[in-house]
Amino acid sequence: MSDELGRALDRISRVRGMRGSMWVSAEDGIPVAQLLMEGVSGKAVAALAASLVRKISGTAGAVGAGRVRFVQMEAAGGTLLAALAPPDLLVVALADSRVNIGLARIEMMRAAAAVAP
Amino acid sequence: MAEDIRSLTAALARDPSSLVYAELAEALRRRGQRDEALRIALHGLARHPQHVHGHDVLARIHADLGDLDRALLAWSKVLELWPGHPGALKGVAFVRFRQGDVVAAAAALEQVLALDPTDAAARRALETVRRGAGAVGAPAALPVAPAPAEAQPALEAGEAGAQERPAVFSGFDRATADILLLDERGLVLAGGLAGADGADVSELAAAGLAGVSGEAKRTGEYLSLGAWRTLVAEAETANLVVAPAGEGALLLVRRDRSMPVGLALRFAERARGTASAWLEGQGA
Amino acid sequence: MSTTVVEPWAEHPLLRYVAESSARLVVVMTPAGQVLAQHGFARAVDLMAASALGAAIMAAAGALAQQLGERSFGALFHAGERHGIHLASCATPRGPLIVLTVFGKETSIGLVGLFYDEFAAELRRAAPAGQLREPVLAADFEADLNRSLTSLFHG
Numbered sequence: 001m002s003d004e005l006g007r008a009l010d011r012i013s014r015v016r017g018m019r020g021s022m023w024v025s026a027e028d029g030i031p032v033a034q035l036l037m038e039g040v041s042g043k044a045v046a047a048l049a050a051s052l053v054r055k056i057s058g059t060a061g062a063v064g065a066g067r068v069r070f071v072q073m074e075a076a077g078g079t080l081l082a083a084l085a086p087p088d089l090l091v092v093a094l095a096d097s098r099v100n101i102g103l104a105r106i107e108m109m110r111a112a113a114a115v116a117p
Numbered sequence: 118m119a120e121d122i123r124s125l126t127a128a129l130a131r132d133p134s135s136l137v138y139a140e141l142a143e144a145l146r147r148r149g150q151r152d153e154a155l156r157i158a159l160h161g162l163a164r165h166p167q168h169v170h171g172h173d174v175l176a177r178i179h180a181d182l183g184d185l186d187r188a189l190l191a192w193s194k195v196l197e198l199w200p201g202h203p204g205a206l207k208g209v210a211f212v213r214f215r216q217g218d219v220v221a222a223a224a225a226l227e228q229v230l231a232l233d234p235t236d237a238a239a240r241r242a243l244e245t246v247r248r249g250a251g252a253v254g255a256p257a258a259l260p261v262a263p264a265p266a267e268a269q270p271a272l273e274a275g276e277a278g279a280q281e282r283p284a285v286f287s288g289f290d291r292a293t294a295d296i297l298l299l300d301e302r303g304l305v306l307a308g309g310l311a312g313a314d315g316a317d318v319s320e321l322a323a324a325g326l327a328g329v330s331g332e333a334k335r336t337g338e339y340l341s342l343g344a345w346r347t348l349v350a351e352a353e354t355a356n357l358v359v360a361p362a363g364e365g366a367l368l369l370v371r372r373d374r375s376m377p378v379g380l381a382l383r384f385a386e387r388a389r390g391t392a393s394a395w396l397e398g399q400g401a
Numbered sequence: 402m403s404t405t406v407v408e409p410w411a412e413h414p415l416l417r418y419v420a421e422s423s424a425r426l427v428v429v430m431t432p433a434g435q436v437l438a439q440h441g442f443a444r445a446v447d448l449m450a451a452s453a454l455g456a457a458i459m460a461a462a463g464a465l466a467q468q469l470g471e472r473s474f475g476a477l478f479h480a481g482e483r484h485g486i487h488l489a490s491c492a493t494p495r496g497p498l499i500v501l502t503v504f505g506k507e508t509s510i511g512l513v514g515l516f517y518d519e520f521a522a523e524l525r526r527a528a529p530a531g532q533l534r535e536p537v538l539a540a541d542f543e544a545d546l547n548r549s550l551t552s553l554f555h556g
Contacts, residue, residue, distance in 0.1 A: 028480075029511020041340075043518075047511030048336040054509075055332050056350045059325040059357065063371060064313045066353025073333055076343030080336060094340065132413075136420045140403065167423050167507045170403060170441070198507060199425060200483075203443055233444075335421075 002033070008091065008111035009035040015107060017099030019078070024050050024090040032089065040094060045080075049092040053082050070109065072101060081105065085112035122148065129157075134164055139171045146178050154178050163302040166328045169199050176208050185212045203229050207239065214246055222246045283307045285395045289388060295372065298392050301365030303327035307395070310371065322369060329359060330367050347385065349378060358385035362392040406438040408495075414523035415440060422516040423508035425484070428452050428501045429524075432459065432490070437498065455488055455501035476517070478510055487513045491521035493528040 005023050012021040013035050020036030022045060029050035034042045057068045073080045074097075081093040081104055091111045093104055125141040138161030145154035158175040165171055176191035189212045195205035210225035226243040229236055285307035286292035293309040297319055300306050303326065305319045312318040333345040348359040355371050358381055362368040370385040404419065406412045411429060419427055419440045426441040428448065434456035442448040458477065466473050476489035487502040487510065500520065504513050 025511075027509065029509035030514070043511070043515050044339050047509065047515040048332075048339055050509060051512055052329075052332045052336050052348075055325070055329045056348060056357070056359070059322060059329055059359075059369075060350050060352045060355075062325050063310055063318060063322045063355075063357070063369075065350070065355035065357055065371065068350045068352045070351040071349065073336065073342075073345055073348045075337040075345045077337075078340070078342040080340065080342065094342075132417075134420065135413075136404070136416045165420060168420075169425065199505070 004114065005033045006035075008107075008114060009033060012091070012093055012104065012107045012111060015093075015095070015100060015104045017095045017097075018104070019094045019096060020045070021091065021093040021108075022046060023085075024082075024092050026050055026053065026084070026088050026090045036094075045092060045094055049080060049082050050090060052080070053084065053090060069112075070105060072105070081108060083108040083112040085115050087117070089115060136161070136165065136168065136170070138164075139168065139174050142171075142178065143174045146174070146181060151178055151181050155182070159302055163327050164331060166303070166324070166331075167198060169195055169202065172198070173202070173204050173208070176205070180208065180211065185215055188212055201228070201232055203232065203236070203239075207242070210242065210246070219246050282309065283395070285392060286388060289384075289391070295370065296388055297322060297326075297369040298362060299323045299326060299367050299369075301327075301367075306366065307392070310369070326359065326367055326369060330361070333359070347382060349382065351378060356381050358382060360385055360389050362389050363396050366392065366396055368392050404438070404440040408437060408528075410527040410529060411438040411524065414520055414527055417523070418516055418520035421519070422502065422504065422513045424502045424504045424513060426451070426501075426503035428455060430456060430499050430501070432456055432497055432499060441503075451501060451503075455499055458488055459490060459499050476514065478514075480510070485510055485513070487517060489517060489521070491524060493525050494530040495528040498524065 009021045009023070012018065020034065020040045020042075022034035022036065022042055023032040024030070024046040025032055029047040031042045031046040036042050052073065053068065053071050056071055060066065060068045069084055071082045078097055079095045079099055079101065081095065081101065083091045083105070085091055091108050093108060095104065122141065122144050125137055125144060128137045129135055129141055138157050142154045142158040142161065145151070145157060155175075155178050158171060158178055162168060162171045162175060172191050172194045176188045176195065179185070179188035179191060189209065192205040192208040192212070195202050196209070199205070206225045206229045210222045210229075213219070213222035213225065223243060223246045226239050226246060229239040230243065233239075282293070282305065284292070285298060286296045289296060294311040296308040297305065297310045298307040303323050305323050308319070309317055310319045310322045329348065333348050337343055337345040346360065350357045355373055356376065356378055358370045358372070360368050368385065368389050370381065370388055372381040372384065376384070404412065404416060406415065415427060415429065415438050418424070424440070427439065428436060428442075428451050429438040430436050430452045434453045436448060436452050439448055442451070462474050462477055473490070476487060479486045483505060485504050487504070488499065490497055490499045500517065502513055502517065
């Protein structure tokens with residue numbers, strides 16, 4: 001993976017509670033680069049995160065909220081985070097429930113901004 | 118036929134998320150059990166809002182029930198998902214024909230024939246339409262029409278108007294403009310959502326949210342995250358919080374970007390509690 | 402548009418695959434292009450064309466793989482402006498099968514690929530051992546559509 005993308009994933013993955021992070025092609029839902037713990041399916045994370053972001057983005061557009069920049073889904077057993085890096089990338093992170101979402105968000109938004117054209 | 122319905126019903130009971138709902142709804146429709154067919158189709162489409170075949174079956178059910186407007190909406194949805202869908206184009210042609218718009222009916226059938234010149238049934242139907250227009254053999258005056266724009270749901274911003282809804286969230290800031298409660302079928306239960314121009318966009322938002330909820334549920338299951346609790350989207354002008362509110366209901370809260378996300382989540386949690394209590398009182 | 406199968410064991414996996422992937426068209430066929438199951442096709446002629454072309458593409462890709470010293474390629478994916486196609490083979494106790502999936506913008510290759518893996522595994526689990534019985538050509542989808550049209554316009 002490219003140095004820049006790899007360094008970004010490395011910083012994100014250091015946030016306590018992270019199970020993995022990856023760059024995803026937003027339209028195709030396939031991994032571009034990833035740093036995942038054992039047992040985490042990059043293929044599944046990429047496809048499902050991209051689909052979820054696409055769907056909530058549609059709703060956001062329909063209700064006049066504008067373009068989505070960050071998505072967080074909290075569940076009983078963990079959290080999925082995604083920052084949009086236009087035009088065509090997402091940076092996605094999978095974490096357990098104790099993750100500091102604020103810190104993860106900062107790193108992810110920083111990573112997304114760094115690759116923006 | 119009865120055996121078909123029995124086995125399809127059993128299959129759906131075994132797996133309520135199965136696409137077999139569409140076959141069952143179609144079988145019920147053909148048997149004349151239209152209300153039951155409608156119920157099955159709507160339930161299935163709530164789970165699978167992008168299912169082309171489901172919308173096609175729904176359109177036929179509405180057509181059988183004489184509800185041409187809803188039939189047209191459903192076929193328009195099919196064409197939105199699958200431009201050039203021959204069944205939907207024929208359905209649109211049928212509705213327009215019944216509504217007396219022979220020009221639009223002919224245009225839709227001509228689209229079918231443009232895609233498949235060998236479609237004898239469409240050709241016969243076009244002759245029927247033209248006879249109805251008193252123009253046998255004459256070419257249609259209009260160019261091939263795209264999926265009918267006028268068939269957009271009458272639920273668009275500015276058209277629906279705010280309906281009378283239970284004042285579940287009275288006392289909450291912007292109770293009927295930024296808080297929406299919908300049921301598992303994507304139908305609005307309470308609250309409301311206003312567009313930038315102040316028009317009610319509740320139903321438009323509700324239509325998309327069923328898909329979001331399903332995707333969140335699936336994501337939680339496949340990634341071993343468990344049941345989802347909240348979904349937050351930070352967007353350019355607003356933050357959205359989506360959360361399940363009990364018995365399949367869904368809550369959407371929209372807050373201005375000036376409100377921190379943490380606070381928006383707390384606000385949404387209060388609204389969810391209110392919604393859950395109200396739903397319980399409804400016997401949900 | 403509907404789902405039809407020659408072998409009943411393929412039905413549930415196919416229905417599930419279509420539901421999860423949001424695929425528009427799916428054909429399950431033998432390497433010879435004989436259709437085992439399908440979803441979404443309205444006309445027999447389209448189904449036959451798709452299965453013949455899909456089998457031919459896989460055969461050509463297999464030949465190319467051999468040239469390169471590979472056993473086979475995993476899956477093929479082509480992206481179009483409005484549609485994408487995913488083509489892959491899977492081994493089952495009934496013999497090798499090929500699955501052609503056509504999808505639109507409402508889903509993604511990521512989702513199709515993800516749920517294809519599950520579909521292939523389910524086909525392997527569900528398929529009984531032994532030869533496929535003689536596949537029946539695609540059902541008369543057109544007759545059904547035309548019957549409906551006749552009743553709509555003249556009913």
